[in-house]
Amino acid sequence: xxxxYYGGNDMKNGxxxxxxxxxxxxxxxxxxxxxxxxxxxxxxxxxxxVMISYKNEEGKTDILKNVSKVEKVLEQVGMVRxxxxxQQIAKLKNNNNIEFINNSLxxxxxxxDTSEKSNRSIPTFTSYWNLNYVKAPYFWRNGYLGKGVxxxxxxxxxxxxxxxxxxxxxxxxxxxxxxxxxxxxxxxWDRGNYGEGHGTSVAAVIGAQIGGKTFNTSISDIIGVAPxxxxxxxxxxxxxxxxxxGEIITAINWSIKYKMDIINISSSVYEDDAxxxxxxxxxxxxxxxxxxxxxxxxxxxxxxPARYNNVVAVSSIGKDKKISKFSNTGxxxxxxxxxxxxxxxxxxxxxxxxxxxxxxxxxxxxLLALLKEKYPYSSVTELLQKLKTNALDLGIKGKDSKYGYGxxxxxxxxxxxxxxxxxxxxxxxxxHQATITYTVSDPSSFKKVIMxxxxxxxxxxxxxxxxxxxxxxxxxxxxVLLKYVDxxxxxxIGVEKNFRTKEDITPPMEIQKLSKSKLKINSVKISWVNPxxxxxxxTEIYVNDEFVDATDLESYTLKHLKPNKEYEITLITSDLSGxxxxxxxxxxxxxxxKIIAKPVISPVSTSSNSLSGTAAPNSSIEVKKGxxxxxxxxxxxxxxxxxxxxxQALDTKLSITxxxxxxxxxxxxxxxxxxxxxxxxxxxxxxxTNTKYLRGNAEPNSKVYVYRNNSxxxxxxxxxxxxxxxxxxxxxxxxVLTVIVKNSLGVxxxxxxxxxx
Numbered sequence: 052x053x054x055x056y057y058g059g060n061d062m063k064n065g066x067x068x069x070x071x072x073x074x075x076x077x078x079x080x081x082x083x084x085x086x087x088x089x090x091x092x093x094x095x096x097x098x099x100x101v102m103i104s105y106k107n108e109e110g111k112t113d114i115l116k117n118v119s120k121v122e123k124v125l126e127q128v129g130m131v132r133x134x135x136x137x138q139q140i141a142k143l144k145n146n147n148n149i150e151f152i153n154n155s156l157x158x159x160x161x162x163x164d165t166s167e168k169s170n171r172s173i174p175t176f177t178s179y180w181n182l183n184y185v186k187a188p189y190f191w192r193n194g195y196l197g198k199g200v201x202x203x204x205x206x207x208x209x210x211x212x213x214x215x216x217x218x219x220x221x222x223x224x225x226x227x228x229x230x231x232x233x234x235x236x237x238x239x240w241d242r243g244n245y246g247e248g249h250g251t252s253v254a255a256v257i258g259a260q261i262g263g264k265t266f267n268t269s270i271s272d273i274i275g276v277a278p279x280x281x282x283x284x285x286x287x288x289x290x291x292x293x294x295x296x297g298e299i300i301t302a303i304n305w306s307i308k309y310k311m312d313i314i315n316i317s318s319s320v321y322e323d324d325a326x327x328x329x330x331x332x333x334x335x336x337x338x339x340x341x342x343x344x345x346x347x348x349x350x351x352x353x354x355x356p357a358r359y360n361n362v363v364a365v366s367s368i369g370k371d372k373k374i375s376k377f378s379n380t381g382x383x384x385x386x387x388x389x390x391x392x393x394x395x396x397x398x399x400x401x402x403x404x405x406x407x408x409x410x411x412x413x414x415x416x417x418l419l420a421l422l423k424e425k426y427p428y429s430s431v432t433e434l435l436q437k438l439k440t441n442a443l444d445l446g447i448k449g450k451d452s453k454y455g456y457g458x459x460x461x462x463x464x465x466x467x468x469x470x471x472x473x474x475x476x477x478x479x480x481x482x483h484q485a486t487i488t489y490t491v492s493d494p495s496s497f498k499k500v501i502m503x504x505x506x507x508x509x510x511x512x513x514x515x516x517x518x519x520x521x522x523x524x525x526x527x528x529x530x531v532l533l534k535y536v537d538x539x540x541x542x543x544i545g546v547e548k549n550f551r552t553k554e555d556i557t558p559p560m561e562i563q564k565l566s567k568s569k570l571k572i573n574s575v576k577i578s579w580v581n582p583x584x585x586x587x588x589x590t591e592i593y594v595n596d597e598f599v600d601a602t603d604l605e606s607y608t609l610k611h612l613k614p615n616k617e618y619e620i621t622l623i624t625s626d627l628s629g630x631x632x633x634x635x636x637x638x639x640x641x642x643x644x645k646i647i648a649k650p651v652i653s654p655v656s657t658s659s660n661s662l663s664g665t666a667a668p669n670s671s672i673e674v675k676k677g678x679x680x681x682x683x684x685x686x687x688x689x690x691x692x693x694x695x696x697x698x699q700a701l702d703t704k705l706s707i708t709x710x711x712x713x714x715x716x717x718x719x720x721x722x723x724x725x726x727x728x729x730x731x732x733x734x735x736x737x738x739x740t741n742t743k744y745l746r747g748n749a750e751p752n753s754k755v756y757v758y759r760n761n762s763x764x765x766x767x768x769x770x771x772x773x774x775x776x777x778x779x780x781x782x783x784x785x786x787v788l789t790v791i792v793k794n795s796l797g798v799x800x801x802x803x804x805x806x807x808x
Contacts, residue, residue: 054376094442098800100328102297103143104130110148111403117142121376122155126298127337128330132297136774141746153326155297179274180370185274185414186461190421192260192385194466197277197420202257203311205302205318206250207243209284209505212400213261214273215251222305223286224298236289243288250284252405253317255395256413257420274395276417278779283311287318296324303330307337310329312423315408315416316343327356335361338432342416344408350454351381363419363435366412366453367391374453376410382452384434386442386459388414414460421462423591426540428501428511433540439463450578455743469543472535474498477548482525482555482628483586487548488517501534501542521585525555525628527601563623565637571641571714572614578606579622579635586626593621593634598676599692615643636642647717650690650692650709657701657750657794658727660734663693666709666717675706698773700751701795730800732791733775737806740773740784748773749800758789 052574056297070640098119109130114119118133125132132155135143137513143149180186190196201219209218221239228236236242243249258274264581281781285305287298293308296679299318306314314334319326322780334341342363359381364383367375367390375391388417390411430439443458478556479486491497494515502510502518512518523529528551535543536711560582569576581587581603589601594609595618612618618641623634649664662674662682668690674682676699686709699705703724710716733755735747749755749769756766757777769792782788787806 055237058550061804071473098136099140100132100157100297101135101140102130102132102153102300103135104150104153104326104329106148106150107800110146112152113146114143123301123340125185125304127304128300128324128333130300130304130329132301135403137744138774141744141776142699146153150329151325153296155295155326166455179394181393182274182276182370183413185276185361185418185459187417187421190461190464191278195421196261197258197280197417197424199281199295200277200420201283201310201312201419202277202280202416203283203285203302203306203314204250204257204318205285205287205299205306205314206241206253206308207248207283207288208239208243208250209254209288210248210398210400211249212398214396214400215254215282216259217260217278217280218254218282218284221284222302223288224301224305225286225289234289238282238603238716239286241286243398246398247403249317249409251288251398251400252395252403253315253413254282254284256393256410257315257417259396273394273402276414277420280417280420282308284705290585296320296327300326300330303334306339307334308542310337311339313340313342313416313419315413316341317407318355319344319346321354322358323355323358325379325428327687328359331356331359331362333430338431340411340419340434342419344412345384346405346743347377347380347800348379349377349379350379350380353383358383358511363415364455365390365408365412365415365459366455367406367408368445368454368458370445372458375406375408377406378411380453382451384455386415386438386456387411387445387454387746388459390414401480418461420457425464426542428499428509428536428542429536434693437461437540448752465541466537469535469537469541469545471543472533475546475548476534477531477550480517480550480552482553482557484519484521484550485523485529485550486517486519486532487531489546491515491535493537496539497535498538499541501536501543502798503532503534505530506532523552527550527552543558549642553629554770555586555626557586557625558630558632559624561632561635562590564735565622565635567620567637567639569608570639572608572613572644573610573714574608575618575639576606576608577622577637581605584622584624584628587624589624591623591625591631593623594619612641615639616641647709647711647715650686650707651715652720652722654724654725655705656727657699658729658731659724660696660698660703660731660748661693662696662707662709662722664690664720665690666692667711669718670709670711671710673710675708676703680704684793697747698750700771701726702796726796727734727794728798730792730794730798732800733790735803735805737787738779738782738805743778743781744808745777745779745788745790749775753794755793756790756791756793758791759786764788784808 096292103114114131117139118135120134122132147314223237223239241248241250257275258277258280259273260278261274285302287302343357345364345366346359353364356362361384366384366387367378368387369375369391372438388411390408391406393410394407397403416619439456441462443459443460444457445454470492475489497510499513530549531548532545534545553744566578567575567577592599619638621634621636622630650664652664666686668688670682670686672692682694682696684694705722706719708717708719733749734746751771751773755768757764764779767777769775788805790803
């Protein structure tokens with residue numbers, strides 16, 4: 052099947068038609084069939100759907116607090132999809148815990164698609180030229196069909212057809228379009244290519260089952276490269292409506308969470324996308340192999356994600372083993388695979404032939420699934436190396452820009468049975484650990500030992516004589532299967548050993564370096580170092596012999612203490628069996644309470660952006676509006692202080708308190724904001740040649756005017772919180788802008804001039 056798309060080629064009745072190139076910002080293509088509308092500016096004044104990448108937990112928390120609506124928290128890829136306005140974007144962009152903000156709604160439009168149906172029976176099994184080219188039947192005959200390997204198909208969905216009963220789960224990340232009355236785009240079904248389907252036909256190339264039936268009674272069977280894989284259909288686009296990069300990122304996030312082995316993406320993005328790149332990187336780091344189609348523009352640059360160096364990029368060849376005319380090429384191509392006139396099924400389960408790099412990529416996905424089954428203990432790098440080593444070189448010698456390493460083919464299998472480990476013994480069994488000793492019969496071919504604990508947990512070690520299992524449960528029976536793995540990745544049948552750990556009756560070691568800090572009248576912070584003992588679980592905290600809390604951290608703030616009182620704090624380490632140490636203690640005495648004088652505040656008006664006064668020397672000053680802290684600072688040795696505050700609206704009430712170093716706090720001084728006889732100059736953020744919005748602060752409910760050479764560029768009302776944002780377009784360097792504020796009484800501020808940098 053070949054999809055028509057803007058800026059590429061189309062196959063109709065076997066003929067490639069040239070389409071007029073159109074300017075594209077970004078596109079996600081199903082075999083190059085999607086074209087991107089221009090993405091809206093994420094700094095626009097209206098709310099925008101964005102993907103926000105955070106660097107740490109603090110960044111995630113900041114996002115959740117500063118967006119209009121949280122669409123999805125994508126923990127596995129470190130992003131949040133949310134709806135934001137321009138002020139929220141500006142605030143988040145200045146946050147050091149935020150990595151980037153990208154538009155999620157990268158619009159795509161499905162174009163025409165033509166494919167050739169067939170009512171002919173498939174002549175003989177040997178006529179599957181594409182399968183024979185990649186040597187899939189050779190692995191089948193040796194009993195490897197991809198059993199147990201989890202493959203995520205990020206596409207337009209996979210329909211329920213007889214040949215694809217190995218679809219384990221179907222999930223849609225697509226939203227329903229309420230304007231359409233006859234279909235629900237958010238369902239899991241494939242409507243790509245005007246109903247002919249895309250995801251279903253790509254999935255069939257990967258894993259159509261042997262012995263399945265098409266809905267054509269005259270057709271005997273369609274077989275995928277790895278007929279026994281476990282397919283997961285992750286629908287990111289319906290095929291009748293636009294899809295987005297945001298949905299693909301969400302699908303990758305799901306794939307990481309549920310531990311997929313391989314992801315197939317027969318889709319394309321025409322420009323690098325930071326969100327997609329981060330999601331790809333996270334998936335690869337999690338051990339997932341990502342295979343992507345190179346695209347069908349006939350270009351010398353593959354589309355994304357195939358162009359990323361950690362994605363397996365696949366170009367297309369025909370039956371003549373030459374690069375397909377439509378296939379993209381380039382230095383990032385890893386392999387070539389059959390993609391021209393490939394036998395598969397459509398969304399209705401009917402047999403037809405399909406063409407495009409979308410159908411080359413699943414051949415490689417299927418091969419990797421077969422290799423994953425055969426060599427389950429090999430790393431991703433080792434599996435890919437097998438494909439590279441055994442690829443049939445079709446172009447210039449070595450890796451080239453058309454075929455990569457060559458036509459992807461499976462390696463030759465060796466029928467020799469590997470010898471198991473010798474003299475396997477379980478020694479030094481304790482409550483939470485046991486040592487396994489063994490000898491290797493052939494050290495020259497030794498790669499590693501695989502230990503499967505109770506049939507679930509797998510441990511790999513390159514130690515050739517012994518290994519100590521740690522963090523075991525006490526008083527529990529264990530069954531360990533040890534397999535010898537050679538340098539080729541082949542593994543032995545395995546030796547099984549049983550043992551039972553002893554009962555845990557000993558406590559973990561004590562904590563170290565217990566200390567106190569930040570002692571106040573009602574609180575204290577304690578810090579310590581937890582033991583490195585693997586038996587350690589939690590540190591229990593007691594105050595005057597009463598249990599307070601348990602933690603695995605190394606610091607804790609005790610609150611609700613009383614002034615001028617002695618406390619004994621004891622920390623006891625405990626293990627999972629309930630054994631506790633004797634404990635380590637420290638004594639503290641809280642400072643006495645005393646009265647702190649209320650601060651004296653100078654008058655504050657609507658034109659004030661600072662607050663000054665006097666208080667107890669060296670005391671800490673807090674300014675609150677309601678329950679919200681708007682400013683804080685410290686009085687000097689003479690008791691004077693001056694704090695910067697946001698401009699406040701008329702009649703706003705502020706509360707100012709002073710506190711000493713141990714937590715004694717004064718009664719609040721209440722201040723009412725008065726109307727100023729003058730209007731203060733605005734506070735304006737830096738303006739550069741890249742600035743589209745002039746932002747700053749001024750008196751609430753006043754009006755701001757921006758001029759260039761006496762010509763008004765923009766004006767708007769200041770928000771109740773004192774913020775303003777005016778659209779000024781990009782201004783040339785060294786342009787001088789004049790900003791004036793007029794308050795509710797019509798009084799103008801002095802002009803504030805700012806030069807564009």
